[in-house]
Amino acid sequence: MSSLDVAGTRAGVPAVRAAYFVSDSTGVTAETLGNALLANFPGISFVRHTIPFVDTTAGALAVVQDIDRAADAGRAPLVFTTVKQAAIRSALASARADTIDLLAGHLTELETALGTTASEQLGQYHGVGDMERYFERMRAVEYAIEHDDGQSSRALDQADVVIIAPSRCGKTPTTMYLALQYGLRVANYPLTDDDFPAEGLPRPIAKYAGRCFGLTTTPLRLSQVRHERRPSSRYSSLEQCTIELRRAEDLYRRNRVPFLNSSTKSVEEMSAVIMQTMKLRA
Structure with missing residues (x-):
């Protein structure tokens, strides 16, 4: 056996693996699903590469x-691949790597359930799709840009949250994520x-108490960020961070x-909690 043990680590040294997210479109789906799987292995370090289109x-x-x-x-x-065309999938499978096809099995199951064949047209999930x-x-x-950091009170009655x-x-990052990902006015x-x-x-926001959602953090974390x-x-x-957070809460x-x-x-987790708590629908 080499100096690497079966877990892929040297004594006291975390394992490092290259992780590729390969897509025939933007790569967002491959990144999202792949990273969700990798998050279950916190003891391993990954060097990530996203290769779209x-x-x-x-x-x-x-x-x-x-x-x-x-x-x-x-x-x-x-x-990690999200590639539809069989010829491209076959080419990628020739790599000296452990390949996880994030679509193939599920597409086959869905084709069976729906009684039809999946389209091989590229980029449908992250394409423009429904124009409206x-x-x-x-x-x-x-x-979101207009109303970031209290810059404007115009049309606050139109805010979802x-x-x-x-x-x-x-x-700000939570606001932008909710806007871009779900089309919510925040x-x-x-x-x-x-x-x-x-x-x-x-x-400025007193009339909209029912639409308000608060964020807090720990004093130490806030101090580090600031x-x-x-x-x-x-x-x-x-001291200042502690005072501000106590007053806010x-x-x-x-x-x-x-x-x-x-x-x-994460921003994704916070957005999910906000949407669930405020009963918002995308």
Whole structure:
């Protein structure tokens, strides 16, 4: 046996594997599903490569060469594919890698259930598809940009949800994800020193309490994030972060605003909780 044990690690050294996400479209689906599977192996480090728009056999063979070079340098790479055309799948399967086809088995099962054959047209999932749905997402993104960080109070009555939190708790990325992924109109409002002390919500959003959702985090995490932006400032001090978070959580409770702690959650997780709590539909 080599110095690598069966788990692919040297004594005290985490395993490292190359992981390729190969798609005939944007690669988003391959990344999402592949990363969801890889997340179940936290003891292994992955060097990730996303290769989109592999829509010809020649292109697939070029990718195989890249994968084989990675295999020469270490353990066999992992290859996650979402490719429809059989010829391209066959070419990719020739790579010296462990290949996980994320579509093939499920498409076959679905074809059987529906009694029809799946289309091999490329990019249907992440294509424009339904034009009205596409334009609605774009309008939602424009709305999110206009209403980011309390910049505008115009048309707040059209917001599906108003995210409120102290600075750097994750308002903007969550807002943009909900807009782009689900077409929801989301505003966000920063809680600052000017909003305290007060019993009710800040005046610009007070009328929309039923649409508000709060974010919080841990003082240490907030201090670390703020330190990257303004090091050694009152803004990033642990004391200031503790005060702001305590005030924000008190405000949420007094006004019955649902909230969650963003310190250990991804944008996707936070968005799912917000949609479920606020009963929002994409």
